[in-house]
Amino acid sequence: MIGKLDPETLRTVLDRTGASNPALLTGAAYGEDAAAIDLGDGETLVVSSDPISLAAEAAGTLGVHVACNDIAAAGADPEFLTNVIFLPDDDPDTIATLTSQLDTAATEIGVTIVGGHTEYVPTLSRPLLSLTAFGRTDRHIPTGGAEPGDKILLTKGAAIEATGIIATDFVDKLRDEGVDEAVIDRAATYFDEISVLEDSRALRDVATAMHDPTEGGVITGLVELATAANVDMVVDREAVPIRPETEAVCTAMGVDPLRIFGSGALLATVPADGVDAAETRLGEAGIASAVIGTVESSAATDVSAALVLDGERITEASDDQLYPFWE
Structure with missing residues (x-):
């Protein structure tokens, strides 16, 4: 385990x-x-x-x-x-x-x-x-600060860390699966984007919550955000940005880019009227971002807070899908 x-x-x-x-x-x-x-x-x-x-x-x-x-x-x-x-x-x-x-x-x-x-x-x-x-x-931002009505932002994209890991630790498998060498080389440079310090600096004045999605990726990060704030994170999978290199290496490994190491991206919840300012600040810092969903009140008092991904309620984080490759 x-x-x-x-x-x-x-x-x-x-x-x-x-x-x-x-x-x-x-x-x-x-x-x-x-x-x-x-x-x-x-x-x-x-x-x-x-x-x-x-x-x-x-x-x-x-x-x-x-x-x-x-x-x-x-x-x-x-x-x-x-x-x-x-x-x-x-x-x-x-x-x-x-x-x-x-x-x-x-x-x-x-x-x-x-x-x-x-x-x-x-x-x-x-x-x-x-x-x-x-x-x-002078302004601590907890994971549990999200409020109903907030919008959910993701910077950079899913599986930034995992893309770099796969391109270095599992390069032989990628080659066996026919992944182009230039794609592997670009994927290996993703380690240069692991820090979210600049992402945080751009968002910390407006965000109600921020979270670093590590193992288990974006899905685990959203479940943790939802649980910490006792709210639902309602997200459209198609809205989550996935870069071409990430798509290529994940397909070769047979893993879901939303369920593997996600450091390098920052999840943030922002009041709806603050989204334009947040995206402007990120853009000025040269950081790509996307609104991937909305924070809502949990459906009922007896229902656990959840990530609602394309209508599916997810209340528990799953194991990172890269782990079996190291066993």
């Missing part, structure tokens, strides 16, 4: 989070991207941790961006980062690659790596990273 805990098991874990503190504004909860801590004087510290255990060719790069994207989705600029690295052996090339990727990715977005921990764990078959990011904001 690989991936996120099911909601019930996760609830058990989250119910045991330790002593309470009045400074905690947003704590551990299903779907929330980051904790929010009141620093006083109108300032909020947001904190988020994320692991990287797969995507071997770009683990360091993804580790930085996945952790920092959660800070960005909470309305802050990531400032500091700690990294924990577990190595299966003492291969100097692995160490050099990981540390180089971590340093480059952090430098690119202006984040300072302030510490962490590194050790050997021979029982591992591949490196395991866990990174914690920190940032400050």
Whole structure:
């Protein structure tokens, strides 16, 4: 078994989070991207941790961006980062690659790596990273902030992260399936778009909620948004942008681009009268976006909040469809 805990098991874990503190504004909860801590004087510290255990060719790069994207989705600029690295052996090339990727990715977005921990764990078959990011904001944006009537925006497109992973970790399969080499090369560059910091900066003044769709992709991200806010996310699949390279590599792998790693895109809910401004700001930043649906009140009090995708109610996130390819 690989991936996120099911909601019930996760609830058990989250119910045991330790002593309470009045400074905690947003704590551990299903779907929330980051904790929010009141620093006083109108300032909020947001904190988020994320692991990287797969995507071997770009683990360091993804580790930085996945952790920092959660800070960005909470309305802050990531400032500091700690990294924990577990190595299966003492291969100097692995160490050099990981540390180089971590340093480059952090430098690119202006984040300072302030510490962490590194050790050997021979029982591992591949490196395991866990990174914690920190940032400050004067307007924390929770995952659970969506309101009925809001419009749902998606930046860039579905499966940005997965497209890069497939083009690097599974390149031989793509070639076996006849995917054009130029398509593979373009897909591999998608790692350059993993950060959503600029997306967040364009949207944070108008968004009611933002969320970074990671494992499980856009569908899981929308389920988490719906659950956190206790609303329905009503979405038209045809409205979700899917780039040609993504379509090509997903078809070759036999996976749904809406159900695989989605970092690089940002889901946001925006009041209907703020959509034009949001799209203008994104356009000025050179970021493509699309309105993919509407936030609605849940159908009844005894009905779970859901993603309503082309009329189908989805209340539970499914496993990421790329996971079986690493087993």
